[in-house]
Amino acid sequence: MKRQHHLTLPAIALAAGLVTPLAFSPFNIWPVQIIALAILAGVIRHNETPRAALVAGWAYGFGHLVTGLYWLTVSMHTYGGMNIILAAIAVALLALFLGSLAGIAGMLTRFFANRWQAGAGITCLLIFPAFWTLAEWT
Numbered sequence: 001m002k003r004q005h006h007l008t009l010p011a012i013a014l015a016a017g018l019v020t021p022l023a024f025s026p027f028n029i030w031p032v033q034i035i036a037l038a039i040l041a042g043v044i045r046h047n048e049t050p051r052a053a054l055v056a057g058w059a060y061g062f063g064h065l066v067t068g069l070y071w072l073t074v075s076m077h078t079y080g081g082m083n084i085i086l087a088a089i090a091v092a093l094l095a096l097f098l099g100s101l102a103g104i105a106g107m108l109t110r111f112f113a114n115r116w117q118a119g120a121g122i123t124c125l126l127i128f129p130a131f132w133t134l135a136e137w138t
Contacts, residue, residue: 009043009046009047010056011059013039013056013059013060014062014063016035016036016037016039016060017036017040017059017060017061017062017063017102018064018066019032020032020033020060020063020067021064021067021068023036036060037132038124040057041109041124041128043060044056044057044106044109044123045110045120045123045124045128047106049110050107050111050114051107052110053106053107053110053111054103054104054106054107054110055103056103057104057105057107057109058099058102058103058106060099060102060106061095061100061102063099064099065098066092066095069091069094069095072087073090074087076090101135101138102135105128105131105134105135108131109127109128112131
């Protein structure tokens, strides 16, 4: 049963990341961003170890970036003359790399929440936003 838990939380984070671009233009469904980040904070809080939180944060970041940066594939293919498959691989690799920033934010959130024995409110309202802001700033 524990193995299923390790697969479920990153899958939830990935799904939240995949829908995040709906918050931006041309869809402009802005509450999606708030809900997706709240889901991510909850997933990170439910992970027991910083390593599991790293995986969940990375899954969110990858999902968010692979769908949010789709336009780079079109740009590299149409205007850069790159093969469409190579352009898609390049975007996926970029999303894999940049998704690690969200993973690091999740790992640090879980690490400090464990270290400070922080409750759900402190974790989700103070620790997670602080590390998320640092990850976005880099």
